[in-house]
Amino acid sequence: xxxxxxxxxxxxxxxxxxxxxxxxxxxxxxxxxxxxxxxxxxxxxxxxxxxxxxxxxxxxxxxxxxxxxxxxxxxxxxxxxxxxxxxxxxxxxxxxxxxxxxxxxxxxxxxxxxxxxxxxxxxxxxxxxxxxxxxxxxxxxxxxxxxxxxxxxxxxxxxxxxxxxxxxxxxxxxxxxxxxxxxxxxxxxxxxxxxxxxxxxxxxxxxxxxxxxxxxxxxxxxxxxxxxxxxxxxxxxxxxxxxxxxxxxxxxxxxxxxxxxxxxxxxxxxxxxxxxxxxxxxxxxxxxxxxxxxxxxxxxxxxxxxxxxxxxxxxxxxxxxxxxxxxxxxxxxxxxxxxxxxxxxxxxxxxxxxxxxxxxxxxxxxxxxxxxxxxxxxxxxxxxxxxxxxxxxxxxxxxxxxxxxxxxxxxxxx
Numbered sequence: 001x002x003x004x005x006x007x008x009x010x011x012x013x014x015x016x017x018x019x020x021x022x023x024x025x026x027x028x029x030x031x032x033x034x035x036x037x038x039x040x041x042x043x044x045x046x047x048x049x050x051x052x053x054x055x056x057x058x059x060x061x062x063x064x065x066x067x068x069x070x071x072x073x074x075x076x077x078x079x080x081x082x083x084x085x086x087x088x089x090x091x092x093x094x095x096x097x098x099x100x101x102x103x104x105x106x107x108x109x110x111x112x113x114x115x116x117x118x119x120x121x122x123x124x125x126x127x128x129x130x131x132x133x134x135x136x137x138x139x140x141x142x143x144x145x146x147x148x149x150x151x152x153x154x155x156x157x158x159x160x161x162x163x164x165x166x167x168x169x170x171x172x173x174x175x176x177x178x179x180x181x182x183x184x185x186x187x188x189x190x191x192x193x194x195x196x197x198x199x200x201x202x203x204x205x206x207x208x209x210x211x212x213x214x215x216x217x218x219x220x221x222x223x224x225x226x227x228x229x230x231x232x233x234x235x236x237x238x239x240x241x242x243x244x245x246x247x248x249x250x251x252x253x254x255x256x257x258x259x260x261x262x263x264x265x266x267x268x269x270x271x272x273x274x275x276x277x278x279x280x281x282x283x284x285x286x287x288x289x290x291x292x293x294x295x296x297x298x299x300x301x302x303x304x305x306x307x308x309x310x311x312x313x314x315x316x317x318x319x320x321x322x323x324x325x326x327x328x329x330x331x332x333x334x335x336x337x338x339x340x341x342x343x344x345x346x347x348x349x350x351x352x353x354x355x356x357x358x359x360x361x362x363x364x365x366x367x368x369x370x371x372x373x374x375x376x377x378x379x380x381x382x383x384x385x386x387x388x389x390x391x392x393x394x395x396x397x398x399x400x401x402x403x404x405x406x407x408x409x410x411x412x413x414x
Contacts, residue, residue, distance in 0.1 A: 008045075008107045012107050013045045018060060019114055020093065020097055021051065021060060021078060022080060023114060024038075025058055025078075026080060026084075027083055027085070031230040034051070034413075035051045035053055035230075037094075037414055038051045039051065042062070047064065048064070055082045055233060057080050058077075060076045061073065062075070082240060085355055086295045087296040087355065088295050091300070091348055091349055091352065094348065094349050096114055098347075128292055130162035131162070131292075132288075133165070134155045134158035135285055136158060136212055136286060136293060137161075138152070138155030138158065139283075139285040140208045140286060141208040141282075142274070143282045145273075146272055147201075147274070149198050150208075153200060154208040157185065157190065157205075157206075160185055160186075161210070161213070164181065164182055182248075186252060186255075187251065187252040187254070187256055190209070191264060195266050199267035200266070200268065201269060202266055203373070207369055207372075210248055211364070211365065214367075214368055215364055216364025219367065219390075220362050222234050224401055245364075245368055245371055249372055283312055284305075286360070287306075288301070288305060290356055291305050294359075300352055307335060307353045307354075310331075310334070310357065311335050311356075311359075311361060315328050315361055325396040328361050329397075329399050331357070331358070332358055332361065333401075334400075334404070335354055335404070336400060336407075337407040339357065340411070343412040350412060350414065351414055358397060361397060370386020370389065371386070
């Protein structure tokens, strides 16, 4: 036990661990990593802790190992909204936890440092999030080598979705329907462009424009939790991902149905004429956009962008040589191992490398495309084919994550 723990009361130590649990959950940490980090922190503060995490809350049971059995048992139930990836705040929370555990900060100082992370976002930060939303949509369309009009349309819709997200954050009652509303806006704008300007790769443009809302990372984390025997959390997270996909599908199909009722039938084409340089330029822009959307600190942009680019390149070239599942597996394996190595070398969360490294591999776009095609064509065979494709991607990703952790073990839970 450190001097910090000795000088703090039992209640203060519990309060700090609870605060850290809330932070790590809010910043998008998966159940197995969250629980591992909390157990390690509690031990350093002289506590026995049994955490139980799920996507909407945390239950923590504490006891003091120096007191008689049952004399100090305390349980905390913390209700939380599902977390979102925030790499900067995750890194800062990890730094504060280590400082408190090592005695470089008192628990009171640690609480103060954590509260500083709650500063209201500036207008510049909000503008950057909106810009990154549009840039990510346009860049993903570029990665898929869509025509220029498709890229521009996806980027415009991405900007509108970013602005809509700011509006919805100020109106909590709209949050439940936010995904469906965003998909409706995406479908409506794409249909209008395809009707009155020029034909589009309609479904592909809609999917690219919704890229920041797709639950591919959530779906991957859910299966990862299930394979780690965190069955309740994994099942709940998986159900949440499927609900998001359903809402996005419903919103886009409402737009298509409404357009048909109004006599609008968009012209659809299947054309991807872009040269190679468009894909490589889009890759750099996509990596920058995800660095902003994952809320990394500016000093970490090179790490985050390099991880995203490396993950994509390994997947692409290994996929061309040995098939897409092998490419995804190798990419996830290398990025997971590199994230663990980075955590050992820099003593910072491996998530700075691991999360952006696999973001372009997750099956969000494939799952949404499959469900949209299934509903539009009313063909079970199409649905089975889409499900098989998503399953292959998830299996390859999970295998890569598991074996990457075996290749280089993680010193830090985060």
